[in-house]
Every structure is written in C-alpha cells, then in structure tokens.
Amino acid sequence: MSAKEVLLATDKVSKIFTLKDGTRFTACNEVSISLHKGETLGLVGESGCGKSTFVRTIMGLHPATSGKILFKGEDITNLTGEKRREMAKHIQMIFQDPATAFNPKMRIKDIICEPLRNFERVSDKEAEARAVDLLRQVELAPEIALRYPHELSGGQRQRVGIARALILEPEIIICDEATSALDVSVQDSIAKLLAKIQREKGVSYIFICHDLALVSLISHRVMVMQKGNVVEELPGDKLQSCQHPYTKKLLASVFTVHR
Ligand SMILES: Nc1ncnc2c1ncn2[C@@H]1O[C@H](COP(=O)(O)OP(=O)(O)O)[C@@H](O)[C@H]1O
Ligand SMILES: [Mg+2]
Known part of the structure; x- marks a missing residue:
C-alpha cells in the first residue's frame, strides 16, 4: 500500500437543507477533499460553516444533495442497508461529548465493545479482554473496564470514546470537535494520544476543531471552510x-485568547 494512497475522496459534495418554510439552505457547497493513508486533515471554520454537516454526509447520516464520496475508489455516496453498516468497519466518528453518546447503565468494557457486537457475538470474558487491551492503547488503567461512564473524568471518557472508535480497526477516524469540551491541558494530551495511535496504526483522521493552534499542531493539511x-x-x-x-481573521481571533 503506497503511503500516498487516497483513502477517502469527496468530489464537489453539496448538502442543501430544505427548511420548514420551503426555502433551501446550502450548508455545504461543492466540497472536494482527499484524505491519504496516515494523514490528518484538519477542518476549520467558524461555528455554523458546515463542518459537521460535511462529515455527517460522509458518514451517510444524511444523503448528499449532489457530488460523490469515494472510499478507496469505490463510490459510497448512496450506500444503504448492510453495505452502509459495513462502512463502520472502515470509518468511525468521535464526537464532542461522549458522555451523551454512552449509555450510563453500561460498563466501560461493554461501551467499548458495542460496535464489535453489532457485527459478531462477543462473550463477556472476551469483551473484557478486548476492552483491557484497548484501554492500554489509550493509556487508561485496566480496572476502568468495570466502571460506569459517570465515574470517569471528561478526558478519561474521551479516551474511552477513542478506544471504542478503534475496536473495529478502522482506517479513518473523524473527530468532530472531539477535544472541544475539555480543558486545554487535557486537549493537548488527547491530541498527543491521537498522534501516537496514528504512528502505530497508520490511521487517518479528519480533525474538526475550532482551536486553530491545536489543529495546526496535529494536522498535515488544513482546509478552511x-x-x-x-x-x-x-x-x-x-x-x-x-x-x-x-x-487571517480566524487566526487573529484564536491565537490572542488561547495558548
Ligand atoms: N438538519 C438541518 N436542517 C437545517 N439546517 C441545518 C441542519 N443541520 C445543520 N443545519 C445548518 O447548517 C449550517 C451548518 O451547520 P453545521 O454543519 O452544524 O456547522 P459547524 O459544524 O461548522 O458548526 C448551520 O447554519 C446549521 O444551522
Ligand atoms: Mg459542528
């Protein structure tokens, strides 16, 4: 596999919402990207510029209005059903606040193994072993496997979110403001962890974040929306x-308040 292999490409992807009063609103306009193996592509722009809409379109959470999305050259724009479900093995997403995405009544080991259980039977013992291995990869103690989400700090929960995203061994992880709710020092440690995982596994990231200093630190390329x-x-x-x-305006507004 060549280092320059394009894993994911979008060709002029647009997303137009039809609002309640019938007017049409273009949230993404002909956005074209290419994401290479082992690369981090930063996506920045002020709130409401269409970053989440764009990545949600990639994930198939809503259909593109026009344009094409290619994974390893295969057109995945209009995948549905089982084929869409299978894409979870290749592209995973981490959100801003995993606390709201996690079932509070589930132990961490089961939260981490949930994506796997969508595809195969996993015994309790196996789930614990897999979870402990992933906890180690995200630099958390093994005993966390038996805890519940509310017993963890925000930073620990985000590490669990990363562990859960890793269990299917995806090639791409999309981080949509994954660090934004955390303290600056915790954000940095999560960014370092993401970089370490990338070195070890060659995973690619689309990294959405409104902190341009952090984006600049972690991204090979940055697209401004x-x-x-x-x-x-x-x-x-x-x-x-x-x-x-x-x-320039974005940079001026960010670097003066932060870091
Ligand atoms: N389901 C929807 N219906 C109508 N408008 C939407 C919908 N989702 C997002 N939008 C609008 O699209 C624009 C882009 O939103 P979003 O992609 O969430 O921006 P960002 O992630 O960059 O902050 C916003 O104006 C938002 O209100
Ligand atoms: Mg967003």
Whole structure:
C-alpha cells in the first residue's frame, strides 16, 4: 500500500437543507477533499460553516444533495442497508461529548465493545479482554473496564470514546470537535494520544476543531471552510502564512485568547 494512497475522496459534495418554510439552505457547497493513508486533515471554520454537516454526509447520516464520496475508489455516496453498516468497519466518528453518546447503565468494557457486537457475538470474558487491551492503547488503567461512564473524568471518557472508535480497526477516524469540551491541558494530551495511535496504526483522521493552534499542531493539511465553501487549503504547520482574509481573521481571533 503506497503511503500516498487516497483513502477517502469527496468530489464537489453539496448538502442543501430544505427548511420548514420551503426555502433551501446550502450548508455545504461543492466540497472536494482527499484524505491519504496516515494523514490528518484538519477542518476549520467558524461555528455554523458546515463542518459537521460535511462529515455527517460522509458518514451517510444524511444523503448528499449532489457530488460523490469515494472510499478507496469505490463510490459510497448512496450506500444503504448492510453495505452502509459495513462502512463502520472502515470509518468511525468521535464526537464532542461522549458522555451523551454512552449509555450510563453500561460498563466501560461493554461501551467499548458495542460496535464489535453489532457485527459478531462477543462473550463477556472476551469483551473484557478486548476492552483491557484497548484501554492500554489509550493509556487508561485496566480496572476502568468495570466502571460506569459517570465515574470517569471528561478526558478519561474521551479516551474511552477513542478506544471504542478503534475496536473495529478502522482506517479513518473523524473527530468532530472531539477535544472541544475539555480543558486545554487535557486537549493537548488527547491530541498527543491521537498522534501516537496514528504512528502505530497508520490511521487517518479528519480533525474538526475550532482551536486553530491545536489543529495546526496535529494536522498535515488544513482546509478552511466559510459558509459552506472551502476557501483555503494550507499545510498544517503553515497556517500563519495564510492568504485568505477569512483565515487571517480566524487566526487573529484564536491565537490572542488561547495558548
Ligand atoms: N438538519 C438541518 N436542517 C437545517 N439546517 C441545518 C441542519 N443541520 C445543520 N443545519 C445548518 O447548517 C449550517 C451548518 O451547520 P453545521 O454543519 O452544524 O456547522 P459547524 O459544524 O461548522 O458548526 C448551520 O447554519 C446549521 O444551522
Ligand atoms: Mg459542528
């Protein structure tokens, strides 16, 4: 497998919502990306610019209005049923607050193993062993396997979210503001963990975050979105040399308050 292999590509993907009064609202306008194996693609832009809508379209959580989504060259734009379900083995998503995504009555080991159980039978003993192995990978103590979500800190819960995303061994993990609810120091430790997992497993990330300093740290490339459009693409470590006035404005507003 070549290091430059394109795992995921979108070709002019648009998402238009029809609002209650019948007007049409373009949340994503002809967004084209390519994501390579082992790469982190940052996606930034102010709240409401269409970042979540775009990745939700990739995940098939709502259909694209137009455009194409390709996984390893295969058109996955309109997958449904079993074929769509199978994509979970390749592309996983981590959200801002795993606490709301986790069932509070489930132990951590079962939360981590839930995606696996959608595909195969897993005994209790096996679930615990798998969970302990994944907890180790996300640098959490094995005894956490038997705890419940409310017994964990926000940072620990996000690590469990990462463990759960890893269990199906996906090639791509989409992190939608996965670190945004955490303290700055915890955000940094999660970013470092994501980078370590990438080095070890060659996984690719789409990393959505409104903290441009953090995005710059973790991303190989960054795409800047404004009102549904990609307005600029930059190497992750060259955000400061942006040309677009909107990116300059974003940078100015972020770097002064943070880090
Ligand atoms: N289901 C929906 N119906 C109508 N409008 C939506 C829907 N989902 C998102 N939007 C709108 O699309 C725009 C982009 O939202 P979103 O993708 O959540 O932005 P971001 O993640 O960049 O903050 C917003 O104006 C939002 O209100
Ligand atoms: Mg969002």
